[in-house]
Amino acid sequence: MTEYGRGAGSEPWHPEDPLYGDQGWGAQQAASGQAPHGGQQQPQHQQQQYYPQDQYAPQPQEQYVPQPQGQYVPQPHYAEQPQQGYPQQQYPAQPHYPDQYAQQPQQPQQPQQPQQYNGGWDTGQQAAMPYAGHQADPYNDGYAGEGHDFYGTPEAYPPPQPPGQRQAPVVPEVPEQGQEWDAEAEPEEEKHPFFTGVGDSEGEDDDPRESRRGGRDRRGKTKNKKKGKSGRACLVLTVIFAVGVGGVGYVGYEFYQSKFGAAPDYVGEGSGETVTVEVPTGAGGSEIGQLLKQAGVVKSIDAFVQAQNDNPKGKTIQAGAYTMKKGMSAANAVALMLNPSSRNALIIPEGKRNAWVYEQIDKRLGVPDGTTKNVAFKSADSLGLPDWAKGHKNVKDPLEGFLYPASYPVAKGMKPEDVLRKMVNRASSEYGKQDLAAEARKLGLEGPWQVITVASLVQAEGKTHDDFTKMAEVVYNRLKPDNTQTNQKLQFDSAYNYLTGKSNIKIGLAEINSNPDPYNTYKWRGLTPGPIGNPGTEALAAALSPTNEGWMYFVATDGEQKTEFAKTLPEFNKLKEKFNGQSGQ
Numbered sequence: 001m002t003e004y005g006r007g008a009g010s011e012p013w014h015p016e017d018p019l020y021g022d023q024g025w026g027a028q029q030a031a032s033g034q035a036p037h038g039g040q041q042q043p044q045h046q047q048q049q050y051y052p053q054d055q056y057a058p059q060p061q062e063q064y065v066p067q068p069q070g071q072y073v074p075q076p077h078y079a080e081q082p083q084q085g086y087p088q089q090q091y092p093a094q095p096h097y098p099d100q101y102a103q104q105p106q107q108p109q110q111p112q113q114p115q116q117y118n119g120g121w122d123t124g125q126q127a128a129m130p131y132a133g134h135q136a137d138p139y140n141d142g143y144a145g146e147g148h149d150f151y152g153t154p155e156a157y158p159p160p161q162p163p164g165q166r167q168a169p170v171v172p173e174v175p176e177q178g179q180e181w182d183a184e185a186e187p188e189e190e191k192h193p194f195f196t197g198v199g200d201s202e203g204e205d206d207d208p209r210e211s212r213r214g215g216r217d218r219r220g221k222t223k224n225k226k227k228g229k230s231g232r233a234c235l236v237l238t239v240i241f242a243v244g245v246g247g248v249g250y251v252g253y254e255f256y257q258s259k260f261g262a263a264p265d266y267v268g269e270g271s272g273e274t275v276t277v278e279v280p281t282g283a284g285g286s287e288i289g290q291l292l293k294q295a296g297v298v299k300s301i302d303a304f305v306q307a308q309n310d311n312p313k314g315k316t317i318q319a320g321a322y323t324m325k326k327g328m329s330a331a332n333a334v335a336l337m338l339n340p341s342s343r344n345a346l347i348i349p350e351g352k353r354n355a356w357v358y359e360q361i362d363k364r365l366g367v368p369d370g371t372t373k374n375v376a377f378k379s380a381d382s383l384g385l386p387d388w389a390k391g392h393k394n395v396k397d398p399l400e401g402f403l404y405p406a407s408y409p410v411a412k413g414m415k416p417e418d419v420l421r422k423m424v425n426r427a428s429s430e431y432g433k434q435d436l437a438a439e440a441r442k443l444g445l446e447g448p449w450q451v452i453t454v455a456s457l458v459q460a461e462g463k464t465h466d467d468f469t470k471m472a473e474v475v476y477n478r479l480k481p482d483n484t485q486t487n488q489k490l491q492f493d494s495a496y497n498y499l500t501g502k503s504n505i506k507i508g509l510a511e512i513n514s515n516p517d518p519y520n521t522y523k524w525r526g527l528t529p530g531p532i533g534n535p536g537t538e539a540l541a542a543a544l545s546p547t548n549e550g551w552m553y554f555v556a557t558d559g560e561q562k563t564e565f566a567k568t569l570p571e572f573n574k575l576k577e578k579f580n581g582q583s584g585q
Contacts, residue, residue: 263302269332270325278409281319296326303330320345321409344411350536351459357403364410372416384424388448394518394529401452401531402427439544456531459539460494468542470565473551490521498532
């Protein structure tokens with residue numbers, strides 16, 4: 001047969017099918033008594049008047065009339081309607097077992113009692129049409145007791161519906177964990193708002209009870225939504241990919257520049273703004289470049305190191321304070337640092353007194369005369385002196401002997417106390433390399449303070465390394481208690497010149513004997529109250545390791561560079577005569 005009974009063949013297979021008798025696309029039905037095929041009219045049995053009923057109203061129930069041979073023939077009666085459609089064909093009802101799923105009133109248990117059945121169908125286009133009961137199964141052989149309801153079991157397929165009321169097929173749910181995976185099943189649609197671009201409320205618009213046509217529309221909308229989601233996802237991936245490629249490219253460029261590219265550098269001799277850069281002792285190219293970069297002189301450390309290596313004298317840059325310009329090329333910076341005019345270094349020679357150092361600092365800092373000296377006297381204890389150098393009586397300068405001979409950066413903009421602190425720290429560091437307390441005990445001195453004092457006297461009177469060691473022995477021999485030649489008096493002209501602030505080599509006996517100053521070694525026994533200058537490394541070494549040859553006297557026979565020594569008083573008098581002869585006295 002063909003679908004919906006439009007061709008030759010059997011009618012639809014169940015009388016409850018809304019297409020039974022082929023009501024047509026307009027749900028029309030042949031008039032009662034009209035021959036459905038070949039113009040033959042079906043016989044009518046006990047007719048019963050039926051009226052159109054509301055779709056949801058309670059339906060009149062059919063009566064089954066017992067027929068001979070144990071068969072029940074339904075007595076249908078259809079309201080005649082002037083509608084066009086295909087004729088219906090009626091068949092004698094076959095034996096039928098009650099449908100356990102049909103809603104009907106409970107009847108007393110009586111044998112062979114007919115059951116009430118609501119045979120109405122809702123087509124959505126006309127009033128429900130009552131049927132006279134279950135029609136004969138066209139696929140049954142017709143034997144009694146063999147009738148079968150194909151829709152009455154739970155596992156049976158539901159009866160077909162008219163085209164206007166057919167529902168979309170139910171989408172199977174995703175199998176739970178542990179169930180077998182279906183390779184042909186469609187992948188689950190992504191529902192996260194990030195990919196869908198819609199809120200949660202939009203996903204609730206789909207009605208599972210839509211018709212087939214509505215389902216097709218929904219699938220069309222879903223397809224459009226999927227296109228939109230795919231576009232947004234592709235856009236996000238594109239942006240991420242672009243950012244990743246850009247980051248990799250930047251890192252690669254930086255790596256190439258750091259390994260093979262030229263170091264960043266300024267161009268030219270710099271701006272008019274000047275800065276002072278202090279280079280510490282022992283600083284290498286990288287450290288100097290770091291200081292220059294921090295001051296804004298050069299653009300990068302690597303550029304300065306390269307320029308220093310390219311300059312043949314680049315490695316000779318010394319410690320000190322340099323006046324530089326901001327924004328200089330690395331090559332120009334190296335050249336300027338090699339120029340002595342840019343170096344603001346104060347070099348303290350061995351043996352120089354603090355008075356001379358204070359004057360030099362005032363000039364370089366551009367401060368009034370006496371500024372640095374006042375700071376030294378007021379802030380001596382806070383500038384880094386060791387404890388053994390504090391609290392001595394009759395000391396003319398608390399920092400004397402602690403402005404260690406070396407090169408120091410001194411430039412405008414710096415503070416006097418900062419400059420002095422660097423010098424004192426340097427002296428403390430150098431003196432700390434020796435165990436001066438232990439050495440003082442070996443030499444019969446009272447402590448490190450007297451060691452530095454001896455070194456300053458040796459530094460002031462000696463001229464060479466040999467002079468220093470012999471001069472140190474002279475000091476220790478004259479300090480001995482059994483010294484009857486000078487009676488423990490040093491009788492050093494350098495000590496007297498220190499108290500007067502002069503450097504005269506000719507001093508009269510009357511002047512010397514009349515001055516009661518504690519630093520006058522012609523009048524007072526023992527050492528001066530403190531150092532008379534700033535001794536260097538050699539003088540300090542000689543003070544710790546004097547000769548042991550018996551030297552007691554010395555005379556600068558040429559008045560300047562040559563010093564001669566004597567062990568006895570007669571030898572000393574001969575040296576004095578030699579000096580007087582050369583000086584014209």
